[in-house]
Amino acid sequence: MSEWETVIGLEVHSELATKTKLFCGCRNAFGDEPNVNICPTCIGLPGALPVLNEQAVELAMRIGASLHCDIRPSVFARKNYFYPDQAKDYQISQYDLPLNVDGWLDLPDGFRVGVTRAHMEEDTGKLTHVGASGRINAADHALVDYNRSGVPLVEIVSEPDMRTSAQARAYASELRGILVASGASDGRMEEGSMRVDANVSVRPAGSREFGTRCEIKNLNSLRSLGRAIDYEVARQIALLESGGVVAQETRHWDESAGRTEALRSKEEANDYRYFPEPDLVPLAPDAAWQDRVRSSLGPMPADRRATLVAALGGDPSAAEVDQINAVVDLGLDGLVNAASDAGAPASLALVRAANEVAAQSEAGSRLDAGAFASLLAMEAGGTLSATQSKAVLGALLERGGGDPAAVAKEMGFEAMAAGSLAAVVDEVVAANPGEWARFVDGDDKLMGFFTGKVMEATAKKANGKDVAAELRRRRG
Amino acid sequence: MSDERVTSSLSRDDVVHVAHLARLDLTDEEVELFTAQLRTVLDHAADVASLDLSHLEPSSHPIALENVLRADEPRPSLDRDEVLAAAPAVEDHRFRVPRIGAEAP
Amino acid sequence: MTTAVSLAAEVRSGARSARDVTDEALAAVAANDDRFHSFLDVMEDEARAQADAVDAAVAAGRDPGPLAGVPVALKDNLCTRGFATTCGSRILEGWRPPYDATVVEALRRAGAVAVGKTNMDEFAMGSSTENSAFGPTRNPRCTEKVPGGSSGGSAAAVAAGFAPLGLGSDTGGSIRQPAALCGVVGMKPTYGRVSRYGLVAFASSLDQIGPFATTVEDAALLYDAIAGHDPMDSTSLPSTPEPTLPSIGEGVEGIRIGLCRDLVDGCAADVAARVHEAADALAAAGAKVEEVSVPEFSYGLSAYYLIAPAEASSNLARYDGVRYGLRVDGADVEAMNTATRTAGFGAEVKRRVMLGTYALSAGYYDAYYAQAQRVRTLVMQAFDRAYDSYDVLLGATAPTTAFDLGAKVDDPMAMYMNDVCTIPSNLSGHPAISVPFGTGEDGLPVGVQVLAPALGEAMLFRVARVVEAHAP
Ligand SMILES: [Mg+2]
């Protein structure tokens, strides 16, 4: 609807890839037996105290630096509310003095999204609602597992700069790439290590002030993020156009039903009674620590895409842009760069990486770049046909490496010596005198016929280009 | 120091609201009693509330420390059975609670 | 009774066995504590096992530690692994912590023998030990009187001679005030000097663990054993403390002492008179004594009764019936939380939790909590100015001697007034000690308070030792 403008801001919670929790020495692990990683601190036993994990701070600073934030002296605060997954019935978070502020993130198309803040906080335990197919409202009772209680999180809050669900998806996807590239997180949305909430509102196009926003929770994939925003925007516009008003509320995305639903949430839950956490002291990373973090950062996805574009000799085709995004997303760009550095054509390396290798990205991430490079060199040099090269690549991926030449030989792909090719051509010509005469008279349609015969006779071991060359040479 | 005194406006409804925030259930008699008693304390605190201290930073710690950190090294966790044995209700090695009325805030 | 210093010497030399000392202490408690109710629970087996371990060390020629075989009474807000820790509350009745407080480990390493858990005001909220869910403690000097609080059980246990040493916690005077009312020595160290790990929190930025003893020297002996850095407590001071015992006899020659009017004038005449006598005694012993006024102290009480309840309202949220302790069932989680807390907490705890919740709630934070934290800054600056001119300050510990049981239970404000002289040191995190100094007109003990700047413990004990030596 053109007369309405959509306004979107995202809040992303990312778990940090530490060995231990934010304030205690319990293991930070996903998928363990319930309540095996618990101690007095993370289950809130009387008398227990928190002590801040240095590596969590390091990773939080990496995120801040990757998002061009100012890293500031910060203070932890208590956010007070009762909930059974909250072991102390308060969450230790950062409130008015967050660690990272005033950054930005550029989408692949160059659109810049402001980052308001990226602050540290602790995760909650995991609830299971028992009965009524696990739906909270009708459940009979609930069970709590505190393994996740106290796992370090960074909450990244964007400015309300996005205007389409596509931008929101691009932001989440780019942020995910940055979180992984910075080494701060594995970015796995399906395991909940990256969780996205969307603040969505609409306003008449050109209007200055914002409309009333709704916060959408339970977005477990980029796909549901896009669908949920599109649904919510349509809902709000329909509401407003029918003379209704949007209520500021938190809404739950129901993936199967494909709609958002208002949550039953306590009105006074908003009085969190924040105050500085007296059991912790201020955190003020000095300039030296900040410099160490900034200088230790590797290239971000944007830089890595640029490197590939350069390797392709500039202005890539639309198809290549998609391949570049896919390859960087999967972290396969190292493979492509190594191959082209080793002399293989970058475009060929990109195509193979974006297709055959990407198809098995698990194995692909383990593939030996040297092997990949020399395989592509063989294909480019004509020693192997495209079909053969793909077959060898498949084998290399299966075995996680190996010598492509050896694998090709073993698969019977060794290129034919020119002499033996000539012999086969002799036989084929002798066996088909009539066709040969017409070919010599200039009937080019027969090129395919003879090529096919030669391939047949050599069980496809011959290289197509070589066969064509030999046939033309004979025709004179 | 400014002269205007802040006197407590604590109402009966405030007490009821605060009791709910703190997950306490008060009888009407308790509400009356606590309203009166908390007013007394807050009126005594009026001397503090009416001071002009805008020139001072609040202190949340008596002794100022900074950047107290621990290495990211695992420490032994508690024995699960010992912890769950002290819990009011347990099911499948997890803490069992009655149904949860509302989503987390 | 024998002091901890001489008991430890006897046990270390093998002249007396720790087991013998322990059995004697346990027998005394069994025989006489029904009159005082200073203990909630006696650690019979644990105490004997620890005593035997100490004797074994002595027999094997190993160092049994500076507190070898000395019985110690532990306030019931110190976590003891596998042994009930209730904080005087129904909500923790029967809870057995799966871990030891850092101080409890320190005591064991020092060879001390923990003999039991002592009574206290519920979650340390009170000044008379009448807020215990398990009944009040009586003052051994006069059983019609309160022992003070909130560490009244430890103060009474030491005053009754059940143990030469006790541990308490001091958030607004909860060690010093009961020490004064029971006629024993009670000391609050610098905030962060003794680890709070395993101390069940009341008000995190004010709580500090400290010793009770019958002599200043014994208090210093215990302090030296528990002071030190703990990586489990982020507010623990990183420096290694100097032992205070070696310099304790150095006297007060040339020491500058400020007799703080604001910690005397508001007190009962007989208490004020004793403080002035103590000041004269110190002057006679060579100290330079002057009167000084620190008017900012008068704001301390109000600030304290906003800050402490605010922190407590958050610290006590975890008692929700989910993971440990009492649960009273309900239709849903919120109903269960509410029923549990309503049944599990006593009136004073409810009062302070509500006061603190109000002080932090939307719209009141700046007027109450933030303002109180500014007053804290004001009080700290006032202390700093005073310590430019004086090495220590002198005042009363409590405004009166011990009062009758039940006299103030219905008047919270009157009860809070007991802490008016002790609160400033909690706001500033400074050390302070209460030393018995004669009696009031009612024949009950009077405590004189010595205050020192941060990390001034050695000076504090030196001055206290001289006060003690001249006590009537
Ligand atoms: Mg958050």
Ligand SMILES: [Zn+2]
């Ligand atoms: Zn833990």
